[in-house]
Amino acid sequence: MADTAPAETIARLDTVAVAGADPDHEQPWAELGLKEDEYQRIREILGRRPTSSELAMYSVMWSEHCSYKSSKVHLKQFGEIPQETPVGKMLAGIGENAGVIDIGQGYAVTFKVESHNHPSYVEPYQGAATGVGGIVRDILAMGARPVAVMDPLRFGPLDADDTHRVLPGIVAGVGGYGNCLGLPNIGGEAVFDETYLGNPLVNALCVGVLKHEDLHLAKASGNGNQVILYGARTGGDGIGGVSVLASETFDADGPAKRPSVQVGDPFMEKLLIECTLELFRAGVVAGIQDLGGAGLSCATSELASAGDGGMRCELDRVPLRDSTLAPEEILMSESQERMMAVVEPGDVDAFMEICAKWDVEAVVIGEVTDTGRLEITWHGETVVDVPPRTVAHDGPVYERPYRRPDWQDALQEDRAESLPRPSTGEELRAALLKLVASPNLCDKSWITDQYDRYVLGNTVLAQPADSGMVRVDEETHLGVSVATDCNGRFAKLDPYAGAQLALAEAYRNVATGGARPLAVSDCLNFGSPEDPAVMWQFAEACRGLKDACVELGIPVTGGNVSLYNQTGETAILPTPVVAVLGVIDDVRRRTPSAFGAEGEAIVLLGTTREELSGSEWAHVEHGHLGGRPPVVDLGAERALAELLADVVGVATSAHDLSDGGLAQALAEAALQSGIGATVQLADVAADPFIGLFAESAGRAILTVPADRLAEVERLAASRGVPAHSIGTTGGDALTVDGAFGVPLSELRAAWTGTLPAALGR
Structure with a gap:
């Protein structure tokens, strides 16, 4: 008392x-x-x-954080999305502590992602730690046992003093709280951009499991x-x-x-x-x-x-x-x-x-x-x-004024496709090494090694896999997979398409592991709602996300809005983080993202276009942001996801293509497995540079045993998904025929050295 x-x-x-x-x-x-x-x-x-x-x-x-007074008028459109999932009905949706969806066999899963941005800037450790604690209690309040967490993070430049202040504390807070709870951290992101300097984003996600009758x-x-x-x-x-x-x-x-x-x-x-x-x-x-x-x-x-x-x-x-x-x-x-x-x-x-x-x-x-x-x-x-x-x-409910900013046209006309690009083999090799060592593409083990990813014994996939996956039932091996994604540069170039690309990437990442995407949670991080340009970005992102969910047939179960993310007049990149949850009937049949064995065929799925605007290459090599983001083709994304489900048990690995393009996907799959690869790009793009570094959406790479290549090609044709056999796994180097080769040891040194060198560990 x-x-x-x-x-x-x-x-x-x-x-x-x-x-x-x-x-x-x-x-x-x-x-x-x-x-x-x-x-x-x-x-x-x-x-x-x-x-x-x-x-x-x-x-x-x-307050803005609790009442959504500037965002309600735009969020209400998510209620127009059909509330059925590919497996069953939603048991609880928007307006509850967290969304709850039927995953079959009498089980339901609840998941949600929320922000704790400003407190984590003021006091990094406790701000991040209590962000994890809060989202865990949201899941618990639905009647579920929390089973896993994830942490999409955004920071200022890696070499900035304030990043060195907030990043170690935030990571320690996420890890310290989650580890003490005994919850595995199965994924997330760590992205660096100058707009997050002074305003880091700490988004926290939790997944919980319950039986239908346990819902509260x-x-x-x-x-x-x-x-x-x-x-x-x-x-x-x-x-x-x-x-x-x-x-x-x-x-x-x-x-x-x-x-x-x-x-x-x-x-x-x-x-x-x-x-x-x-x-x-x-x-x-x-x-x-x-x-x-x-x-x-x-x-x-x-x-x-x-x-x-x-x-x-x-x-x-x-x-x-x-x-x-x-x-x-x-x-x-x-x-x-x-x-x-x-x-x-x-x-x-x-x-x-x-x-x-x-x-x-x-x-x-x-x-x-x-x-x-x-x-x-x-x-x-x-x-x-x-x-x-x-x-x-x-x-209060505010219909804040919003308008397309005057600078948007000039931004979109400044295309990265016009920038000087590497052409010789040596220049392509240097670009690859520079990109894999860049803060956004480098190995994140410095962060994830501070998290317990396997406590409870049900983690099936975790970072650096494309998605996190946990087993739900130990007898049937029913499981769920979750991925979070957002490229804020794409959203700056076109917030409507940028939100759809965030959804598409998370959807694709869940599918590459062999799961069927079911539902969406979102954490919409933007600048001040009192700025009409920011509100236009927010309105467009909401519209884009709603339209994409309708087309893909997956509902938004709930989420969070975080506004006023800006320092002075500098707003963050619009960052609509999208989390997608999927179900897999048997986690033993998951598809890993690392190469499985030597001597297997590498298959590129999807269409590669000359799409460099907003890319990691333009950001790292030129400090450039301009043009239009990659084309969104949600029909192609759905077809690709269906194909990835078809090839479960046939493909020995699958990895999505996103930041850094094909070059980064090949590097990650090779480094995670220790198995090299030799590829030919003539069927991918006329320009090897485009083949390696374009960031066209709707793509993935598979590896399959040579004697099953024809089977995969037939399955791809039946789904209308372009498929090109581009090479073979094996050896101790990543080689692009007719251009260059890089020993995996050199590639690994570049990939793993960045964060320890910057953060002192």
């Missing part, structure tokens, strides 16, 4: 009665991030000025049911944390607001996970909500508004780490490792016994009512009396 509040705190308490009697009391609404018209709307809703506690609740819940939802129903807060005590860390910090643009000298970043305790979270799963098994949970952004303000208002509409809570019952906290601070605190459950009165004793078994503190702080009001008291005095839906769901 909380300590008794100091007498002076009670004496100056801003109660509902006081607010009604003192309507002109000056309040710090602007300092809490509210606009004047928003504050006036709160007064209209309540018919009086808000109390300080009510003002705190509205300010965090109406966030709602408070049943008059008289008890509201129980359990987990860690509430402290002063993270007061207004992500809800305020992620709703503000950084100035050139750092964050404009530096509220406390949440402090994580992964060992408490591990107890919370096991305790919650046992509570589910015992059948004593009628509704549940994790406490993440906006803390108790979010949990109470969302549970009440999604249920029967009424709840009464006694805030002084909340266990505190700091007895000096005022009611509004308790409501705003984003202290981690906390959950809120709705429990029938007859189940409270059993609930408490299970919590005690796991050494998890639990306190009844209120009950469900039928009043339609959220009422919160502090030592017997009412400090909150609001319609809960107005806090949780009926916040």
